[in-house]
Amino acid sequence: DQQVKQNSPSLSVQEGRISILNCDYTNSMFDYFLWYKKYPAEGPTFLISISSIKDKNEDGRFTVFLNKSAKHLSLHIVPSQPGDSAVYFCAARNSGTYKYIFGTGTRLKVLA
Amino acid sequence: DTAVSQTPKYLVTQMGNDKSIKCEQNLGHDTMYWYKQDSKKFLKIMFSYNNKELIINETVPNRFSPKSPDKAHLNLHINSLELGDSAVYFCAASTGLAPGELFFGEGSRLTVL
Numbered sequence: 001d002q003q004v005k006q007n008s009p010s011l012s013v014q015e016g017r018i019s020i021l022n023c024d025y026t027n028s029m030f031d032y033f034l035w036y037k038k039y040p041a042e043g044p045t046f047l048i049s050i051s052s053i054k055d056k057n058e059d060g061r062f063t064v065f066l067n068k069s070a071k072h073l074s075l076h077i078v079p080s081q082p083g084d085s086a087v088y089f090c091a092a093r094n095s096g097t098y099k100y101i102f103g104t105g106t107r108l109k110v111l112a
Numbered sequence: 113d114t115a116v117s118q119t120p121k122y123l124v125t126q127m128g129n130d131k132s133i134k135c136e137q138n139l140g141h142d143t144m145y146w147y148k149q150d151s152k153k154f155l156k157i158m159f160s161y162n163n164k165e166l167i168i169n170e171t172v173p174n175r176f177s178p179k180s181p182d183k184a185h186l187n188l189h190i191n192s193l194e195l196g197d198s199a200v201y202f203c204a205a206s207t208g209l210a211p212g213e214l215f216f217g218e219g220s221r222l223t224v225l
Contacts, residue, residue, distance in 0.1 A: 100145075
């Protein structure tokens with residue numbers, strides 16, 4: 001049972017444009033959400049997070065939006081750069097537990 | 113200075129062998145994890161320890177045995193390796209129940225022939 005899903009396995013975007021990565025979850029107990037970026041042969045690295053008490057969090061070029069009623073979050077990257085090309089994972093947890101559940105990942109390719 | 117370090121980075125072995133992967137974190141965090149990334153690239157949690165105590169065990173075969181000698185170290189021992197164990201194994205650390213990120217190691221790619 002995949003509680004966190006990223007329905008787009010891949011996405012291609014032109015350099016300078018906006019990249020939008022989407023993530024859906026099924027467990028209404030999740031209250032903390034994170035996005036990770038992963039390059040080949042490296043571990044995932046943390047990008048940005050959001051608590052369920054907020055609907056938006058921004059850090060430089062990265063913005064995460066949370067729609068609790070739709071159980072949906074998205075990561076916006078503006079402007080996209082070739083160095084952003086990587087696999088992006090969303091993750092969720094219930095802050096009463098230790099478990100982080102990861103989505104299936106979206107491979108982003110930013111074209112120069 | 114790497115926050116979460118794993119050894120070895122690559123491991124190639126025969127079916128039936130026993131192997132171990134070691135993990136160390138210098139973040140001072142209380143909670144450590146093992147995740148498995150399989151051929152479909154899913155990141156699945158296997159185990160978690162908090163202050164040397166096992167707190168998550170996600171229906172992993174008994175051939176997998178984690179050990180945490182202290183809260184900075186979490187090792188993974190795998191007995192009687194099978195072809196399906198081939199994957200990348202990631203160690204991670206977090207502050208525990210407090211909201212925060214998971215810090216990952218670089219991964220250990222295990223190939224079973």
